[in-house]
Amino acid sequence: MTEAGTQKRAGRAVRVEDVAREAGVSPITVSRALSDPEKVREETRKKVAEAVAKTGYVVNRFASSLRSGRSSIISVFVSNLQNQHFANAVQGCADALEGSGYHLLMAQTGYSDRLQQDVVERVLPFRPAAVMFTGVVQSERTRAQLGKLGIPVMEMWDYRPDPIDMLVGFSNAEGGRLMGEHFGRRGFRRIAYCGRTEDRGAQRLAGFREGLAASGRTVDFVLPLEGRRTVTDGMQALEQIRAGLPGCDAIFFGTDILAVGAVLEARHLGLKIPGDVAIAGYGDLEFVKQLHTPLTTIYVGSYALGLAAGQMLRKRLRHEEIGERIALSPIHLEVRASTGG
């Protein structure tokens, strides 16, 4: 009982002190050997490594972050992982940050009026090194607060000329414009839009109008659909549009899912696509090229977007030059059979 030995009670975790004793060095040397090996002599480093292995030491990040004031947490707000685009983007972020020493903390955003509260109550307690959003932050108050945090903030998805800090987005306006120009080239005459008309929906619609205007065309009917968007909604939308705009020969849906519903319904009604009505979507979900009538749509590379955002953020966290704080991720028109490509 004289020989002290490593008195490892089951209840107590191994600490640097234990490793230090085992290695015959001081705690701070252990700390340095683990987090900044270059500052420690090769030989000492080896002794420490052995002691770590022997004791099974695992650093306590609460203690290290508390003391150092450095957090390895990046908090990412995702509205819904069931949306494949968002899931892809988050995976892209995760991949970009792989091996960086940072960790992604998931945060939910139900509705934007709760965002501020969520940030303060659930995220700031972790003193995150950065925060990311799969979407731009709507509330000006929240934007201001985030800006004042003094940490990198990444907004994704939509384009804004004035991001809080950094932004990687798609140009919704550009997507709409591409489709408008395409509709013009195809010679459609009575044109409808269906989908969201707020936020990014508004941008798509505005771009669509602009693209159509190039060939002297207009949007003759708009069916706003702000909330949930399902295949069934798309089926019903087709009927409503045909009732609201008799002779409608082309519809641009703000979301592939709606367009898919419309395609199914059109076939059900015995309509020819695009002969009787042309249909286009937005998003290029993986399966829409595999439909009976492959869907014309706007391709949106959500994984690439997340990856780009993660990479920009990573540079920023290393204090490297990032050049532009705004980047646009590639977007393009996929012409397929549903508009008679």
Next chain:
Amino acid sequence: MTEAGTQKRAGRAVRVEDVAREAGVSPITVSRALSDPEKVREETRKKVAEAVAKTGYVVNRFASSLRSGRSSIISVFVSNLQNQHFANAVQGCADALEGSGYHLLMAQTGYSDRLQQDVVERVLPFRPAAVMFTGVVQSERTRAQLGKLGIPVMEMWDYRPDPIDMLVGFSNAEGGRLMGEHFGRRGFRRIAYCGRTEDRGAQRLAGFREGLAASGRTVDFVLPLEGRRTVTDGMQALEQIRAGLPGCDAIFFGTDILAVGAVLEARHLGLKIPGDVAIAGYGDLEFVKQLHTPLTTIYVGSYALGLAAGQMLRKRLRHEEIGERIALSPIHLEVRASTGG
């Protein structure tokens, strides 16, 4: 300069001490008012709330977790969010844990031979309250180590009779069996399986064999496809199977994606589905019912699975009775046109 006032240097964060001074109480009272309000008088609580609002105090979770020994972090290992099933499951977990005070920390699992290292180096430093896996942990060594942590461990997806701690899975064998019985009822005679033949693939295949055996049938050809599974792989698989098993009249694919490829290729070849060849998949991806030839498949409710897992874990973290530590999430056969439903 005598009157101390709240000396808020820009660099220093607000601490409990500052709130306490502002409210005219002691730091511990502030702490209690925030984390265990019932222990504090209504009036005091109000004073504290005002002081918090005035000072803009946000708790430092590193400090609180360090001191209390309680972590609010649940670490969830996801192999790939681009797989919609996994993304759905993670969203289910997140929803189930909403409002519980726990936070999901994303952890990647590249390959299982790195899992152990990832757990130790990236997760254990956060002393997580629990860990979750979208899959069962393969390595026995890692299983043993996780078991010894003394925290709740949730494995999802596959069934194992001996989970590390808790498990919510699908019975892959059951899924295969349902399909085997279905193939028997449909009277198919020359039957092939294509897909993974390891792990869950093996279970599906074993169940499939069992289901077929009920009507005296066997699997006449197996095309193992362990790695990536794309639509293109499915297209090629159809050709290989027809070459390897002439007269094959029914194929069960271990994944919808492969089955979709086979359906497309069959149509390309002018084959009748299911007249010339019946095709079934596994997973019920959202769009397979919307194909030209809707796909017979096994429905797998991945969001429901994640939700169930999150709920079970949440109970466990509250030290409530959870009854069985193993649950199976509903799975069922969706008979559609591709097998002549």
Next chain:
DNA sequence: TTGAAAGCGCTAACAT
């Protein structure tokens, strides 16, 4: 290259 002392901000344990 290594070490000694101190303290990050909070809350458990023990008073009162």
Next chain:
DNA sequence: ATGTTAGCGCTTTCAA
């Protein structure tokens, strides 16, 4: 119902 004291485990700062 509230306060006092101490210390969670680490790393900063300063010294050698």
